[in-house]
Amino acid sequence: MCYGIGVRDGWEPLLRKLCEDIMALPDLSPEVRFDQIKEKLGRLTVYTNNTDKRANELCVAALKASQSVCEICGTTYDVGLTDTAWKKTLCVDCHFSGRRYRRSWEEDD
Numbered sequence: 731m732c733y734g735i736g737v738r739d740g741w742e743p744l745l746r747k748l749c750e751d752i753m754a755l756p757d758l759s760p761e762v763r764f765d766q767i768k769e770k771l772g773r774l775t776v777y778t779n780n781t782d783k784r785a786n787e788l789c790v791a792a793l794k795a796s797q798s799v800c801e802i803c804g805t806t807y808d809v810g811l812t813d814t815a816w817k818k819t820l821c822v823d824c825h826f827s828g829r830r831y832r833r834s835w836e837e838d839d
């Protein structure tokens with residue numbers, strides 16, 4: 731993948747399920763790969779090199795699912811789109827704790 735994974739840990743289960751679902755598709759081309767995984771407008775956005783309609787539908791399903799999962803902690807409780815300039819899908823706790831500004835390699839207090 732040329733751009734890496736540009737999302738936080740809370741969406742890891744969504745990505746794992748997406749990978750499993752795509753790999754389970756019958757007669758899938760072995761050349762399918764992810765080109766970019768990122769957060770865009772507060773949603774999990776996955777770009778692939780493939781034109782397989784089924785795989786693309788799974789990517790869209792993951793995008794829709796991400797709208798109700800906190801990108802940082804993964805909860806589905808009290809989740810919404812932030813009203814900040816940079817849109818993020820966060821739970822209330824993560825939004826107001828400022829955890830959104832920390833990188834995953836930094837330690838929590």
Ligand SMILES: [Zn+2]
Binds near residue numbers: 800802805820822825
């Ligand atoms: Zn959260």
